[in-house]
Structures are given as structure tokens and as C-alpha cells.
Amino acid sequence: MxxxxxxxxxxxxxxxxxxxxxxxxxxxxxxxxxxxxxxxxxxxxxxxxxxxxxxxxxxxxxxxxxxxxKEKGAPIRTEVKRDNVYVLGEAGQVRIPNWPMPPLMSNHGKYIVSMxxxxxxxxxxxxxxxxxxxxxxxxxxxxxxxxxxxxxxxxxxxxxxxxxxxxxxxxxxxxxxxxxxxxxxxxxxxxxxxxxxxxxxxxxxCPQKFGLGMKEIWEIGPEKHREGTVTHTMGWPLGKNAGGGSFIYHLENNQVYVGFVVHLNYQNPHLYPYMEFQRFKHHPMVAELLKGGKRVAYGARAISEGGWQSIxxxxxxxxxxxxxxxxxxxxxxxxxxxxxxxxxxxxxxxxxxxxxxxxxxxxxxxxxxxxxxxxxxxxxxRVRNVKPLWSRWGMYPSLVLGGFDMWMNNLFGLSLFGTLKHGKTDAAATGEASKFPKIDYPKPDGVLSFDRLTNVSFAATNHEESQPCHLRLADESVPIKVNLARFDEPAQRYCPAGVYEVLEGEDGPGFQINFQNCVHCKTCDIKDPSQNITWTTPQGGDGPNYPNM
The missing domain is CATH 3.50.50.60 (FAD/NAD(P)-binding domain)
Structure with missing residues (x-):
């Protein structure tokens, strides 16, 4: 040896x-x-x-x-000029006014940037x-x-x-x-x-809580571009299936960042976060903005959401x-x-x-x-209770109670709720497939919405195929014997890069890992209900090559 x-x-x-x-x-x-x-x-x-x-x-x-x-030339130039928040329904939207929100929520004086x-x-x-x-x-x-x-x-x-x-x-x-x-x-x-x-x-x-963030960069027509505009949405298409929302940021050169976040404590294992993102872009407000434009980049990553309690x-x-x-x-x-x-x-x-x-x-x-x-x-x-309030009672109660709690912390430095705890881990929150309805997702149209593999090509991700798979299974039998049987193997859906597949063969279903597609979001390490997947580093230089994310 x-x-x-x-x-x-x-x-x-x-x-x-x-x-x-x-x-x-x-x-x-x-x-x-x-x-x-x-x-x-x-x-x-x-x-x-x-x-x-x-x-x-x-x-x-x-x-x-x-x-x-500024004097040293930092690439931080697009100051926020407009700050919008909408609750979406399938066919329309309602704008939440800025005045009831505590000052800490204002984006004025901040900058839209490529980190x-x-x-x-x-x-x-x-x-x-x-x-x-x-x-x-x-x-x-x-x-x-x-x-x-x-x-x-x-x-x-x-x-x-x-x-x-x-x-x-x-x-x-x-x-x-x-x-x-x-x-x-x-x-x-x-x-x-x-x-x-x-x-x-x-x-x-408390255990750390997570979300999955997916992002595309679009070039849109100059007549639709509003440099410095920040828009956040919640509601449709997720509804009661999961927490989360979107962002649309107008930066320089007629470009917009279009992103979507799904909280990973969702229960229904049939949920398909990537397709929720693609469906979101067909909302009339978003579709009108993107119509005639083109997507130029795509990527995804997990986001820590536990906050104060989970540090x-x-x-x-x-x-x-x-x-x-x-x-x-x-x-x-x-x-x-x-x-x-x-x-x-x-x-x-x-x-x-x-x-x-x-x-x-x-x-x-x-x-x-x-x-x-x-x-x-x-x-x-001062914002420690917003996430657990949403997790316990959903979007609308958390808007009221979370806003009240932030105002109390902002004005008096205290909370009537104390410090609420987070519940189980995001993996443990996953329910059994038989207890939840399947969700019918429309096929991507190739104009506003795209299949995963097409979009992954816009992340410019690459892995040397001869190296060991950096996505390691503690037990190779678990994906089929446990996860497929109980949870309809959610790795097929929660991965935003199409890394995991269940393929039918002569001997029955098999689990395939296409590690070359991985964009290093680490959702699999977080959301796998059996905690059977460990994300490790591939060899240096491999993975996505984001230009302006």
C-alpha cells in the first residue's frame, strides 16, 4: 500500500x-x-x-x-431606491406597505451587489x-x-x-x-x-434550520429595468406546502437577480423546490418582467436560518x-x-x-x-422569534406576530415571547409519502422556466469524473429500502442540480448519484430524512464557476 x-x-x-x-x-x-x-x-x-x-x-x-x-473601488455601486414587498396569489398580488415595518427591515441605504x-x-x-x-x-x-x-x-x-x-x-x-x-x-x-x-x-x-436558495441572473429589456429596485414576495406558489419566498433585485446593465428560497422544514416529501422556483416565474407580475429577456446564470446554495437560538x-x-x-x-x-x-x-x-x-x-x-x-x-x-413563529403558525400569523415582536425589540429591547425554540431538524420534519398528496408541476416551457440539467449548465459546474464521489452514503441500501419505501426518495426532488436519480432496472429500482452535476448547495446533507448522505469536498477547483453571483 x-x-x-x-x-x-x-x-x-x-x-x-x-x-x-x-x-x-x-x-x-x-x-x-x-x-x-x-x-x-x-x-x-x-x-x-x-x-x-x-x-x-x-x-x-x-x-x-x-x-x-468607496475610494478603493469596491464593486458596490447600485444603491437601493425602491423597496417592495408583495404577497402573491396565483393570478395577482397585494403590496404590503413599508410604513408598518420596523426600521431594521428597510433596504434604503443598502446596495445590490454581486458578493x-x-x-x-x-x-x-x-x-x-x-x-x-x-x-x-x-x-x-x-x-x-x-x-x-x-x-x-x-x-x-x-x-x-x-x-x-x-x-x-x-x-x-x-x-x-x-x-x-x-x-x-x-x-x-x-x-x-x-x-x-x-x-x-x-x-x-437549538438545531440549525436551513433554507434552499436558488438564483438566476436575467438580462431584461431596458424599458422594464428599474435600477435599484428591490422586490420580495411570499405566498404563491408555496402556499401552505412550505415556508419561503422570492427576491427580484434590479442591478446594473439591465440585469436582474431572480431568486427563490424554500425553507427546508417542509413536511411533504413530494415537494419539488426547484420546480416551485420555475413555477414562480410564470406569475403574471414576474412573467411580464422577464418576457423577452434571457437567463444568463444559475446557481443554488443552502442558507442558515436558525438565527440566534441556533448559533x-x-x-x-x-x-x-x-x-x-x-x-x-x-x-x-x-x-x-x-x-x-x-x-x-x-x-x-x-x-x-x-x-x-x-x-x-x-x-x-x-x-x-x-x-x-x-x-x-x-x-x-432582536429578530430571533420570526422564524419559529412562521414554523409554528404559518405565514399570515407570523407577519403580524413577527412584526409586533420586532417592534417590541426595536423600541424596548425585549420580547413578550421570550426566546422561542426551534423544533426538530429539517431532516426529521420530513413526513412519510403516503400521508401527503403528490404535487403536479407543469413542464418547463424553455422560455421562462427550464429543466434542471439545462439550468445547471449555466452554473458552469464541473467535476473530474475519475475522482471519488464526494457525496458519501453511510449505507448504500438506505435510499431504496428506506427512503424510497417511506418517503418516495425525496433526494430526486430536493436537489436543485439533478444529482440524485432512482432508475428502474432488471433487478428493481436503483439509486444513482450524478456527482458531476453538484453545485455544492449541501441540501442533501441537510434534508435527507435518514441522514445517510454526507457532503465532502471534491478535489480543489471542482464545482460551480459562478461569474457574478
Missing amino acids: LQIERETMEFDVVIVGASPAGLSAAIRLKQLDADLNVVVLEKGSEVGAHILSGAVLDTSGLNALIPDW ANVCRWMAEQAEAMGVEIFPGMACSELIYGDKGEVKGVVAGVFGLEPDGSIGENTEPGMELHGKYVFLSEGVRGSLAKEVMAKYDLSKRH PKVVAPGVALLGCSAGLVNVPRIKGNHNAMLSGKAAAEAAHAAIQAYRAGDELSTYESDLRGGPVGKDLK
């Missing part, structure tokens, strides 16, 4: 993920001490290739990190300060020290045999060690998941969770990038102080307290 021999590189701080959180941490570390040795490892082919967000950016995080971002491009710009700022950034370097393994602390990662493994073994052409990668390791992998990152399990970081916290302990010996790895999205505001940046800044300040005190490999307890007691905690705590 071939043995692995790896080179080792030493750093002060190793950062996994060139995300808003990871890049903010790198920049802040260099601001505090230009001599710190900082490395950022990014699994995408380039910085931004795996970044997908709405996004209307609250610049408070960037203001705290780089106050002169992929913002991250590319942030990477330029970091590199100019001396941060080493290595794209195409997937981190596949954690390295632990003698005392059980996280002391580094394995990155850059290429050319494994299809069964995962070492072959003659395998590049074993290298070990990158740090006094501290920051995990900013995004939602449900494989290393963060391992750390949370190993150190039981979710103990005494795990964010530190363990030698390691810290940043951004979406910790679950810092403000769900009613539909924003998380500002909190991601602030978390990176806070983690960097804690690590700098520790390194100055000649510490290494311990818990950065000041980061934990700063995150919960600072602006991130304040932002999330």
Missing part, C-alpha cells in the same frame, strides 16, 4: 474559505500586525467561483473593516497586504494536535483513485499548520460539521467558526454578509490578542463573547 508523505507549512492563522468572513478575518489580522503569517485556502477555481448570495448588502460590516471602500465580485475585490485588498491566498485548494481533512486541539488542515489532494485510495498519480497535498484555524466554509461545511460533532458545540443550542459555540481548542459556518443570517432581513464580515473581524482581533500573549491552540473565548455580545448578537437577537 502506498504511503502518504506530505510537506508541512507553518502559519500564524490558517483560514479555510475565501468567503466574506474568511477574507475579513485575513484583512483584519494584517491591519493589526503586518508581520502575521496568514493564509486563505479556497476550494473554488478562483475566489468568488463558489460565492452565491442574493444580495442586498448592509455595508455596516465593511464600514467597520475598510471604511474607505462573488465583492469577494474578488476583498481578496485583492488582502493580497496587497501580504495575505497568501491559494484558490483551487480544497481542505479535505483536519489535523489534530497532541492535546486534541485543531492545529491545521490537509489541503490540495488531487488524483485519488475512484475508491478513494492512493494511486501512482495521486498528489497527496500538504499540511498547513496554524496557531489558530478559522473555518469560513459557508453553510454546512464538512470541516465545521466535524468540529461541531467532535466538541459537541451545539449542546444547549453553536463558535470556538473549540485551536479553531473558530466564522460567518455561515456559525449560522449568522438574519432571516427576516434576508441578510448575512454584514454579520459574516463582523464575525471575521472579531475572530481576527481575538486571535491577534492571543498570539501577542504567546498563546496557541486554545479557545478564543473573547471571540465567543464578542460575537454574542456585539453587533452580530444584537442584530440576530
